[in-house]
């Protein structure tokens with residue numbers, strides 16, 4: 001009788017091990033699939049991105065081109081602002097060069113008609129410049145990687161945020177990637193097989 005019990009226990013253990021194996025495979029697959037979606041996080045630029053005027057015109061939409069390359073400002077309270085307000089967790093990249101600039105963590109509703117962030121997520125990709133155009137002193141925000149104009153920073157306006165800074169950014173030059181896709185991709189790049197630990201309990 002004892003032997004029968006042992007066989008049952010062994011069979012059970014084998015069953016559990018199999019279950020764990022199949023779970024491990026499923027997560028590995030999930031990682032791969034997420035990487036193939038359109039909504040994946042773009043590869044980060046490893047050097048400065050420089051293009052000729054003609055090349056920029058070719059790669060950007062006319063509106064993106066005017067904002068990024070000629071310091072234009074999009075119309076406030078436009079479609080892109082409505083979309084921005086609806087977007088859940090995720091990351092914002094530069095449309096000119098794919099450099100990460102902001103995440104939903106720094107996003108807040110400034111009710112000003114343009115996407116607002118209280119901080120950048122990647123300061124290494126951000127450059128600020130004194131801007132005296134339009135008859136006032138403002139701080140311009142640029143993407144450091146492609147020199148693209150993004151918007152301006154305002155400070156000390158009394159917003160209840162950790163920095164009381166407002167990165168007022170043109171939504172048309174931001175590329176949004178929702179959190180799930182970006183995260184799954186990162187997970188897939190690690191090593192999903194590591195999660196597959198067989199149980200060592202014998203008694």
Ligand SMILES: [Zn+2]
Nearest residue numbers: 094097143146
């Ligand atoms: Zn850029």
